[in-house]
Amino acid sequence: MTRYILSRLASLPLTLLAVSILTFSILHLVPGDAVDVLGGENLSEHDRTRLRKEFGLDQALPVQFIRWLGNALHGDLGVSIRTNRPVFDEVMARIGTTVELALFSILIALLCGIAGGALATRWRGSWLDKAIMSASILGMSIPNYFAATTFILLISLYVPAFGVVSYVKFGTDPLANLQSLLFPALSLGLLAGASFCRYFRAAAEDIMRTADFVRTAKAKGASDWRTLVHHVLPNSLLPLATVAGLQFAYLIGGAVVIETIFAIPGIGQLMIASIAQRDYLVVQGCILLQTVIFVVINLIVDLLYPLLDPRVRISGER
């Protein structure tokens, strides 16, 4: 097992390096002079030369990259054109919000997915099963922005008192915070939950059909529910963890859209606003950070594999 952990950790720097190369090159994909991009238009020749030197844009690309990387590792990602604050500060200020939204969404997704999948498996073949599966296909077909928009519409029409509360930090007012994040999290979570539901149902059905220990449990007289909860659930955690990791990627992307719609001050909203403002250094910083979060989360899930799959622990290797 140590070998597995070490090999997973060893791939981390390479992945991060590749990600940072990609992020770095984004700025250079922008058509037009990078100086114009960074400094805005209407620059004097003097300003241009100054900016070129300051950003090292007169040097070769690989050199620029090394310079950028060196700075990035020190936390220096440049300065935002819009606010004149360091990019790093801007991004870090909002990270907590996005992470909170993501966690909330995944929680909803897991709850819905496992509950729906369990119910569907318990009564497989019945109308409930078919209804849940149909609902999950529907859920997978709804774009997140549409779900969000519909929620807002329904609330304004039928529950105006509830209202779409503007975001409040957790520290300030926990209840308001949760209320403000509820519908955003639902928009993301229900749709991911639909996916989980299908996977769980498929995994559970597979296990119930083939696993020997299920037959043993039933022979001993265990009810369907007990079998499900005590035997099937722990064994399906592994494929579910795989899917959860994948869904988290979509969640991070989706958060960008949801934050924009609900005006939640997270990294995603910052990124979109900065794109509109052509504040490319901020865009770089946002992408870098979001990707790092995703890579780290995936690593954690991978490292959790041995815990979830006793076979890996016992055999000592994967």
Place this chain on the structure above:
Amino acid sequence: MIPPVLELRDVTKRYGSHRKPVWALTGVSLKVRPGETLGIVGESGSGKSTLARIAVGLERPTAGAVLVNGDVNRSHNGASPIQMVFQDPASSLDPLLPIFDSVREPLAGDRSVSAEAGRTRVMRALEEVGLSHDIALRQPGGLSGGQKQRASIARALVALPPMIICDEAVTALDVSIRAQVLNLLRAVQEQHNTAFVFISHDLCTVSYMSDRIMVMYLGGVMEAGTREQLFATPAHPYTHSLLSAVPPLQQGSGARSRLRLKGDPPSVTQVPPGCRFQTRCPMADTRCRQEQPALREIAPGHHAACHYAPVPLQELEAAATAAQPTA
């Protein structure tokens, strides 16, 4: 002097990494002359399928040499000089291709064969294996196991190769069909003087087909000799146990009592030092556990890899009974 059609010199095959090697074959040598049939018997893990794949060129040996017609480079009119008939009829033929196309495939590399000539050869091959012409246009899906295997045999002989290897070719067939297919193979051999290597775990089938037989265990050769030698004077304890499993009707030399081996078959990842067969041999002693017996000639053309070969049956049975007093 005509070179043997197939010659393996000290062939070894290792799978896996240096730290965790799996020795599928160790130091196997054999020669097959034109028109001859060599039978190879062994249980799973004996390395017989690996041997087949190396002989036919699908894999390269880790050490040792493979010579076809005396030459390291194999060629026979653009195709391989050694063709193969596989075990599973279902996966032997591309399910999407009509039988005709599958059978024609070995001729693809031969530029001297025109389309018309190729067609004739395919039809002739199909006739020879007993498949009617309208079967040629069908896909394998509608055919029975026996028919599919016949089609595989047709494919194997369409380019008139000097040798055909049959790797468990009849194992997947119904017993009633087996005899027909075996007779077909013998007819093919008589017609074309093809050399054969016939591989099976079943000693009966192997002996029916073969002039000479090689007994393999855990990647090594235990005994090799003519069919008569092996049946009349088996030398290796493993051969004895294989023979004792054959129903008396087949042997014709009196009934034998079933010789039971002790222990479980070891896995290929854990080959014991010394004699490979020690874990199950009733007669294994300290020397067997330390020193690996070489394959030595105990009679003209008859080789065995055992320190005590030739081992008489009575001695072996006595040792087996002694080891299991409650048996």
Place this chain on the structure above:
Amino acid sequence: MPTRIQAIAPGEGSRPVDRPAQVSMMQRIRSDSALMLGLLMCLALLIAVCLGPFLDTQDPQEMTANVLQSPSPLHWLGTDSVGRDVLARLLLGARSSLAVAVAATALALVIGVTMGIAAAYLGGWVDWTLMRIIDIVLSIPPLLLAIALLAAIGPSTPTLLLVLVLTHLPQTVRVLRVSALQVGQRAYVDSAKISRVHAVRIMLRHVLPNVRGMVIVQASIMVAHMLLVETILSFLGLGVQPPSPSLGFMVSEGRQWMELAPWVVLSPGAVIIFSVAAFTIAGHGLDRMLSSQQ
């Protein structure tokens, strides 16, 4: 010595010669009601999208003074904020989204299937390197990558196609590689190798046709997913640019007037959901059919 064996009479083996081993494909499709539903939905969509704009409807670009009108006999789905007929825009927008999704899927499949089969067959360092690259590309959330590239290069239809193909290639390659590996183990591939058939010919003649089931399943699922992603990108203004109508952008535009004229938002949304669901259901059904064949 007889040199021929008589032709085998019917009854050899366990199965008579003439009975077909497989049920026809149409019968199998008909027996799976979900698959039928999915395929019918796809068909309906394709017909509506191809024929719709030619029917006698309003001009999608014509801005009238009838702003934000509710559905009426003149405008079946009402008008938007600048008086354009919603239905006409819907049909055109659906067509463009579908066209982009199908084109991107076709491209991704051609490239991805080739890479997947090649990686599986060639093995060795080629396979290893490709898998590492894919792992790296998959570490970036696809939507982020799409937004970043479109923002940097500038939104346009070719860039949109590039971005869609890039974000979907890794999964395609992975899935096809697994299928190709399975096929590569089969005896008929070994036989072709023995017969000295050239590697490329083996891949084209034996491997590719035998993985076509998986290719079709992937195609269906990918179209569904690309539709979804395309509408998200156009919602953000990064998709097909105005004045060409696009479904996602219609939702985005209509949001401001949602309470006054909900149909401006709900109708594109409904079309999106229908389209994505159609290909998803069809894809799942095809997957079921494929698995039962194995």
